[in-house]
Amino acid sequence: MMLLQRNTTTFGARATRSAPKAVRSVSVRAYGPDRPLWYPGNPAPAWLDGTLAGDYGFDPLGLSSDPATLRWMVQAELQNARWAMLGAAGVMLTSIGAAVGLPFPQWYEAGAAPLPSTVHGEWSFGTLVATMFLLFHWAEQKRINDFWKPGSQGDGSFFGITDDFKGTENGYPGGRLFDPIGFSRGSEAMYKKYKQNEIVNGRLAMVANLGFWAQHLADPYHTTFTSNGVSVPFLNN
DSSP states (O other): OHHHHHHHHHHHHHHHHHSOOOOOOOOOTTSSTTSOOSSTTSOOOTTOOSOSTTOOOOOTTOTTOSHHHHHHHHHHHHHHHHHHHHHHHHHHHHHHHHHTTOSOOOGGGGGGSOOOEETTEEOOHHHHHHHHHHHHHHHHHHHHHHHHSTTGGGSSTTTTOGGGGOOSBTTBOOHHHHOTTOGGGSOHHHHHHHHHHHHHHHHHHHHHHHHHHHHHHHSTTTOOTTTSSSSSGGGGO
């Protein structure tokens, strides 16, 4: 009887140890009516109902009360936020590199740096502008067409490659080329969390770029975020 009891206890312990762990659910509190608001205690406007990423109920002037305008503003903010994050990263990386002795120009001097050279010599400014215009025009034309008719640019009509650009919704291109790791193909909660994180960091980057400009205009060539002793402390030690 004691042997049977010991075996039963051992089996029970093994069963307890081998039981699968509960999967931690991802709670996205940034959405819905219970989300934090920019002005606590005041209700959000009716057109900001918590379904959008980064919706804190901020629209004191009612600029987005029209549904078509709101849809446009969402995409405009998203694109500007992404450019701002790229710009902020470029400003910080090149400025820190210049401060530690790397051959990087300061961001406000980058326009005077020599253009890339090829086997045919240095690029002219006109060639650079024309090339960028053509490439940007193609990309932006595809984007605006997708805005007016979501999903229309992922139908394989452009040499059969646009299937790899098709995303989950307007403004969020996915597919094999834009989402190779598959962030948008995971759980819905995680996808919403990624969208929230992106727009919040993008807004911070827009404020940061404004700060870079203000600091440069205040003291163009002497005080920057790399030399003020606070933003990047290790550079002044």
